[in-house]
Amino acid sequence: MDTDAAAAPKVPAAVPHPGGAGSHRVELDLDLELRFVRSLLELAGDCLRWIGPGGEQREWRVTPGMRLGHEAHAGAGRLQLFDGGTCLATWRHTQDAFVAVQRLRDAFARVASGRSQAALHDEEASARCPICRTSIPAGQVDCPQCDAPEGTEAAAPSTWILLRLWRFARPYKRSLLLGFVLTLASTFATLVPPYLTMPLMDRVLIPTQRGEALDVGLATGYLGALLVAALVAWGLGYWRTYILALVAERIGADMRNITFSHLLNLSLEYFGGKRTGDLIARIGAETDRICVFLSLQLLDFATDLVMITMTAVILASIDPLLAVVTLAPLPFIVWLVYLVRDRLRFGFEQINRTWGEVTNVLADTIPGIRVVKAFAQESREVNRFAELNQKNLRMNDRVNRVWALFAPTVTLLTEIGLLVVWAFGIWQVAHDRVSIGVLTAFLAYIGRFFTRVDSMSRIVSFTQQAAAGAKRIFDVLDCVPTVPPPHQPLPLAPVEGRIALRDVTFQYGNHTVLRDINLEIAPGELVGLIGHSGSGKSTLANLICRFYDVSQGSISLDGRDVRTIDIAQYRKHIGVVLQEPFLFFGTIAENIAYGKPEATRADIIEAARAANAHDFILRLPFGYDSVVGERGQALSGGERQRISIARALLTNPRILILDEATSAVDSTTEKEIQKALDTLVQGRTTIAIAHRLSTLRKADRLVVLDKGEIVEVGTHDDLLARRGAYYRFCVNQSQQEGGGAMLLEVGA
Amino acid sequence: MNDRVPRLARDAAGVLSWIDARGTVHRGVHLVQAFPLTAPGEQVSVVSAEGAEIDAFERLDGLDPALRAAIDAALAEREFMPVIERVLSVSRHWVPSTLDIETDRGPTQLVLESEEAIRRIGPDKLLIRDSRGICFVVKSHSGLDRRSRKLLERFL
Structure with a gap:
């Protein structure tokens, strides 16, 4: 589809919202050569109409064999109309039109599949936002996604x-x-x-x-x-x-x-x-x-x-x-x-900014000192620092x-x-x-x-x-949190731990990391997430923690959209064990009690015992009073991990996220950690991202992700029998491991 | 299998054995405090020679007096944390510095290598690690005499 390349007159006022049931309009803002030219794409009834910048029009009647393909890369989206195998038209647009285009695509799919659009619209309107398809929680009129406060305008720099x-x-x-x-x-x-x-x-x-x-x-x-x-x-x-x-x-x-x-x-x-x-x-x-x-x-x-x-x-x-x-x-x-x-x-x-950069070098180099020394890059860092200082001098001069x-x-x-x-x-x-x-x-x-x-x-x-x-x-x-607190947080009833993801899409910058994820996790279920590096496993876990908010769709806990729950209250019910456990400067007791500072000494010891950490802590010169440094140098990776497991145990969360908790250690240590983890997951809704199959063998279900989409769900045996993506993982693994321990080597 | 009061025994070689409630003898045990600094006398564990916990007491107060005495003796032998009672002089007011001190275990010298070797526990208690790795305790900084307090304050 060609658009007029010459500087185009404005398209007749585009309507940003669907005109009503049965009509979808999108203002496209790029032409095929990716120049900023506006045009209009409209779906009315079963007719898809494009109005070009010069007012020229093209129309297609939607037939069952047609579909709209939509993809995005580097901030520019591509929408294509296919009839069977042939491409009838192509349109381009920027991120601004992304959501609207997706809505149009979905509406198109419904029309093409012959379902009445109006009926669908009514059905949707009851529970979902008409703009972004986010479900609207009971007791709230506005969509929590679209109604989020906009960032304030940049203040006058004076x-x-x-x-x-x-x-x-x-x-x-x-x-x-x-x-x-x-x-x-x-x-x-x-x-x-x-x-x-x-x-x-x-x-x-x-x-x-x-x-x-x-x-x-x-x-x-x-x-x-x-x-x-x-x-x-x-x-x-x-x-x-x-x-x-x-x-x-x-x-x-x-x-x-x-x-x-x-x-x-x-x-x-x-x-x-x-x-x-x-x-x-x-x-x-x-x-x-x-x-x-x-x-x-x-x-x-x-x-x-x-x-x-x-x-x-x-x-x-x-x-x-x-x-x-x-x-x-x-x-x-x-x-x-x-x-x-x-x-x-x-x-x-300028000076302040340079000063910030000088501090940056310090903040980079000091925590990364082992890498710096291992690669003998001290002089490079010194030079980098000197260069910035030089810049600072120039600015000052x-x-x-x-x-x-x-x-x-x-x-x-x-x-x-x-x-x-x-x-x-x-x-x-x-x-x-x-x-x-x-x-x-x-x-x-x-x-x-x-x-x-x-x-x-x-x-x-x-x-x-x-x-x-x-x-x-x-x-x-002036920076507004992108995870906004709810307008009127409702108190959280005792949590069962049922998590439901509905049509979850997440974009990071202009990159779509997760697309249309639908997943129900029952209370107490252990779900394993598998996928190649970059398949969106960690992002999914982050979304469930509400470190980020979904771009579209919704995540709910016990049937309530997480965006209506007070963030601090919500996170109290979530325990996280990360690949790289972080210990704060302080005693071991303080580190274990980080999530529950009021815990008694007996509670702390109990959590440490359950996490299999008590014995090694007693071996330290000051027991629980021993100080662990900023980077916890005195402790091994496995020891630190067990402390972080004790930390998660102490808060007794209903939901547990294990983000590659055992991937950074050797197999002996892994066994020790695994023992601790087995105690931890008892009776908790658990989402585990793991390299090693040993963790995932106990999983009630495995979810295989690929390029941000769920490709397979099932138990280990089911998925093996299905001979799909999971099977290929295992085969790959067996070849690498010489058919021995079935380890899944999946990148971070 | 009758439950008895556990016992701590010491053989001729000075090795401690723990005879637990079931009568099982564990040779070569240690007694360890989980919180030696913040809560001494609470949460005491009996640890085997291999480092595994055999028995634990939340507090020692209600124990059988003989057992209590044996545990206290075993703990005292392991814990070496002289209490600083006075600071007599310092070689200089910046690190590294040698402090002449009087402790509950007699007068000695303490070489302070860095300011990080002084650790605050609670509002008033100090723990000072010297260059030999010995940990000295100041039970109450404000309770020291004026001169000692002044001398120490330069390093805090």
């Missing part, structure tokens, strides 16, 4: 992002207000001394110089006032700094807590795409930088601003003309700030070039300003328009004033740093 920090500051409003009042007061107190220099000069010093007697009382009075002002300024300044620093630390701590808890609640999908070092840098360094910004720099900035405003007002009240001259360089400085700001922000963002020029320029402008005030002041004094006292006061003010302007201009750099940091924090916070 300094304004700092205003969003208000969310963290809100609980501390009162302290902040007090801090601000204190800032005003203390700033005012620091402005008193220069004001006093005016009468001190005009009424004490100059008359004394002229030969009049020194008015000791007046002089003492002024000096005393100066001292009091200084003391008040000191006291207020101390109070203010203390309160605001306290608040800023708390805001920083809240920010870290909130970001970390948000991060941990994000789904696995997020962690799949992120690097450890980058996340560590975000939560560690950047919250700290924002905290420093809030506690010190912003505070200084506020003080400066108040100071400048007050000084300007005081100067204007003393002598407006002199004030105008004094404030003349200010607009230039503002303009400079504006000029430099954007360059700096971009630079700082670039920023510093701008910054180095900026700061002295501001200083130069302020010096020139001072010069102008001197010159203008001398001229004014010479013409007796102002007194020496006023000029002295002006110079005293202006000295402070320009120091303030100078320091205020520095805030540019800090603000941009903080803004860049805040952006990276909010990147995390």
Whole structure:
């Protein structure tokens, strides 16, 4: 089917939803050469109609021999219309149209098979979402899939992002207000001394110089006032700094807590795409930088601003003309700030990102140190680190070039300003328009004033740093979990452990990993999953754990869609034993009790005994109090695995997922683990992914997966007799093993 | 098959034997505490020479006094964890450092190789592993005298 290649006029308004029972419309967005051209495909009754970009139409009458083939690769889908063996037409589309196309394909299949579409539609509408075919749980009107909240729009990448920090500051409003009042007061107190220099000069010093007697009382009075002002300024300044620093630390701590808890609640999908070092840098360094910004720099900035405003007002009240001259360089400085700001922000963002990469190398290399050493790649890692550091330096150099020029320029402008005030002041004094006292006061003010302007201009750099940091924090916070918590979680009744998968399809990125999986698992049943590497076994297990949500279809536990169950509650009923057991830094007892921290020592020992781990734990110097390291170096693979089995046993889950739990160890260890596993699976609904047939021999049913689809289901003997995919596995295995132990060598 | 109180016996060579409730004799046993640091005196196991658990007691309190005494003696012999009572001096305030200490088993020296060799157990208890692999216990950090506490704090 050819579409018009020339830039096409828009297709008459496409309807995104099925127009009603019996009509399906899809807006296709690619042409055959994979250019972005829109066209419309419509199934109305038994007529399939394509309306091209130029308005041209083609029609086919659906006959029983017809079918639509649909596949997707690299983000582009291909829909083909077949009549028997011949292809009548081909259409292409992007991921956007994927779900709609699948719906159309299904509707087409129903029409082709001669079943009434309207009847089917009614039957479906009762329990399923009309858009994505997900079943709608009882008690909810909206589809849990389609109704999931969309990610928020990308925030405007500017300094304004700092205003969003208000969310963290809100609980501390009162302290902040007090801090601000204190800032005003203390700033005012620091402005008193220069004001006093005016009468001190005009009424004490100059008359004394002229030969009049020194008015000791007046002089003492002024000096005393100066001292009091200084003391008040000191006291207020101390109070203010203390309160605001306290608040800023708390805001920083809240920010870290909130970001970390948000991060941990994000789904696995997020962690799949992120690097450890980058996340560590975000939560560690950047919250700290924002905290420093809030506690010190912003505070200084506020003080400066108040100071400048007050000084300007005081100067204007003393002598407006002199004030105008004094404030003349200010607009230039503002303009400079504006000029430099954007360059700096971009630079700082780059620096932060590079910093994240530097941390990434550390976070990669240190856990992988054995691989690094085994392949003698130390120098390569050192070089990689040095290179990133070099990049960091380059970025910093670039920023510093701008910054180095900026700061002295501001200083130069302020010096020139001072010069102008001197010159203008001398001229004014010479013409007796102002007194020496006023000029002295002006110079005293202006000295402070320009120091303030100078320091205020520095805030540019800090603000941009903080803004860049805040952006990276909010990147995390704005990320919505793809496994959303249910709108109204219903309490979970005692779990039987019946799992049902209906039409489960899962896409990862643009790759369809699982397609139309239908499987019922009875309570207490042991189901083995078999398939080549990449056939979707682990993904299926992950979906059942709800680490990810299905793209289409539904998974239910005891008849309830898992998406309506509170995630934490749901996972309490699931025990997972992974191929690579992870032990946290802590004692063995803490590791076993990880899923149930309130467990007693007797519970822990009981679980360890059942997991066949008790004896070896007693052999350790500190028994259950022995510390196992981050990577659990002191223990062998089998020992660690048995600890993780004890961990799963202790929580007593109804559902158990064994993800290649015995594949990483030798056969002797495997036997020990197997013994532990046999205790574990008793009476639990178990889904086992295993290399070795020995685990799967005990399985009530075996499910053979291939390319994301179930190809065979049955017992070991059934499947062998069927001589299908499973049989081929076994034969393959026997050949490799010389006909000995029937091991299934299936990749991870 | 009459149930008797199990017995712990020691032969002339000093080898411990466990005579269980059924009268079976297990030669060469050890007594092991499952939680020697966090809950000493609870969850004590009798372990065979091959390392398999033969018998276990959740707590020792209600046991037959003779058995209790024998178990305590056997445990005491195996557990070597001197309790630090005072820190007299340190060679320097950074690792590696040699600490002159007084323990419940007499005065000795402790070479601290890294700060990780000090492990906190609970809020106030410390476990310090020296370069020889001996584990010293500080039962209560805040209960030490002022000088000892100050000296130790530099390494915490």
